[in-house]
Amino acid sequence: MRRSIKTALACGVLLLPGLPVAAQTTPNPAMNSPDQLAWQFFIQVNTRAGGSNALFETWASDSDTFKVNPQFPTTPAPLALHEPAVPDAGRVALQRAGKLLPAIPPGKGALEESRRNKESFDFIVQNNLYKVSGLRAAFGKTISFPVGAMEVKANWMLVTDIPDFSGGKVTLADVPKLYHVNTGADGKQYAFVSMHIISKAVPNWTWATFEHQFNPSRCDIIGCRDSFGAQTSPVGPNSQAKQGYPDCAKTPALKAMIAAADWDPAFANYCLKGSQTDFTDATGLDVRLGNSVTEDGFVDQSSCITCHGRAAWDSKGAATSQAGFDDNGAPLGPIQPSWYWSFSSQPPIFQGMSGLAQIATSADFVWSIPFCALDDTQTPPKVNRNCKGK
Numbered sequence: 104m105r106r107s108i109k110t111a112l113a114c115g116v117l118l119l120p121g122l123p124v125a126a127q128t129t130p131n132p133a134m135n136s137p138d139q140l141a142w143q144f145f146i147q148v149n150t151r152a153g154g155s156n157a158l159f160e161t162w163a164s165d166s167d168t169f170k171v172n173p174q175f176p177t178t179p180a181p182l183a184l185h186e187p188a189v190p191d192a193g194r195v196a197l198q199r200a201g202k203l204l205p206a207i208p209p210g211k212g213a214l215e216e217s218r219r220n221k222e223s224f225d226f227i228v229q230n231n232l233y234k235v236s237g238l239r240a241a242f243g244k245t246i247s248f249p250v251g252a253m254e255v256k257a258n259w260m261l262v263t264d265i266p267d268f269s270g271g272k273v274t275l276a277d278v279p280k281l282y283h284v285n286t287g288a289d290g291k292q293y294a295f296v297s298m299h300i301i302s303k304a305v306p307n308w309t310w311a312t313f314e315h316q317f318n319p320s321r322c323d324i325i326g327c328r329d330s331f332g333a334q335t336s337p338v339g340p341n342s343q344a345k346q347g348y349p350d351c352a353k354t355p356a357l358k359a360m361i362a363a364a365d366w367d368p369a370f371a372n373y374c375l376k377g378s379q380t381d382f383t384d385a386t387g388l389d390v391r392l393g394n395s396v397t398e399d400g401f402v403d404q405s406s407c408i409t410c411h412g413r414a415a416w417d418s419k420g421a422a423t424s425q426a427g428f429d430d431n432g433a434p435l436g437p438i439q440p441s442w443y444w445s446f447s448s449q450p451p452i453f454q455g456m457s458g459l460a461q462i463a464t465s466a467d468f469v470w471s472i473p474f475c476a477l478d479d480t481q482t483p484p485k486v487n488r489n490c491k492g493k
């Protein structure tokens with residue numbers, strides 16, 4: 104399976120099962136059949152990798168990456184879970200702008216971890232992008248990850264919290280059958296509830312997010328869309344929040360892919376919520392995509408590609424926004440030149456014009472770089488406070 108995906112990607116084509124050979128290939132699957140590619144990636148990253156681990160659980164976490172001597176893990180480690188940072192950053196930004204009343208404490212906690220494959224890890228380390236001195240040195244350069252780079256962000260919840268979270272749809276005894284379960288560093292059992300997957304198969308990355316079928320807010324606010332794997336697509340949002348959605352019954356094409364997968368069978372209980380290939384649609388409307396767990400509290404203003412397009416650092420190596428948020432909340436639509444340039448005249452703004460000065464360097468959409476970089480301008484080097492506990 105893994106090899107065939109790599110081969111397909113290397114050729115830039117995707118083989119569609121059941122079609123005659125002549126009609127078999129889709130050029131540029133990342134753009135033309137993103138939902139299908141998203142499922143291929145979901146199966147790839149969740150393929151068995153020894154013990155109870157899926158492949159992504161053997162990849163490098165943020166704490167393996169943003170430290171004095173970054174190490175790609177050689178032996179399986181427990182889940183690198185921590186409190187999610189993004190919804191909190193959003194709450195702080197909105198409070199500062201007077202738009203949100205003082206903290207509604209975040210809901211009963213899903214914990215989080217991000218992990219990256221070797222291609223992605225090596226690129227960050229070889230270019231010194233894991234530390235502030237390296238970000239300063241790379242200021243003004245164009246950062247571009249290799250096409251094989253992949254990163255994921257996963258959310259997990261205590262197994263004992265699942266019966267309640269699922270609205271009573273799952274008994275405690277059934278959690279290990281219906282959810283992928285693994286052990287945290289605290290020795291407790293956690294159930295996998297959500298996953299973001301990004302890959303550098305196209306220059307602006309591919310963006311997709313998955314949820315367990317019983318996540319109570321799975322299609323709330325923005326609905327769910329899976330034109331490849333779901334028999335019903337789109338699924339509109341319920342009028343009331345947290346009521347749950349019908350199973351994402353799977354198409355024969357997806358069932359065939361799943362039948363060939365070597366993974367924990369519990370992974371078949373997850374749904375593709377959607378994928379994102381651009382900033383706006385062809386009519387200029389902002390494209391939104393957000394996960395009910397990972398982007399909890401701001402799904403209505405979540406655009407993966409836009410917020411990640413704001414991942415940048417200044418000449419001092421510091422992030423130029425608070426996890427992408429500003430006083431209006433999370434950014435939607437195209438990347439704004441004002442995030443990257445100062446200019447003395449009115450638009451149009453263009454490269455090479457006089458009075459244009461660069462104020463930020465793009466992290467090529469990888470937020471953890473400006474968010475987590477080790478501060479090695481201090482002695483001893485200081486782990487970024489955003490990444491403590493990661």
Ligand code: HEC
Pocket residue numbers: 187188189217218254255256299300301310311312392393394398404405406407408410411426427428433434468469470471472474
């Ligand atoms: C409002 C901003 C924002 C939005 C919207 C957002 N993210 Fe992120 N994302 C971040 C930040 C900040 C981090 C790094 C900190 C952390 O790990 O929480 C991150 C981390 C990640 C990572 C780990 C790799 C990395 O870039 O550090 C992945 C993968 C990811 N996000 C995918 C997605 C996907 C897919 C979506 C849309 C469904 C999305 N994100 C929506 C801000 C955002």
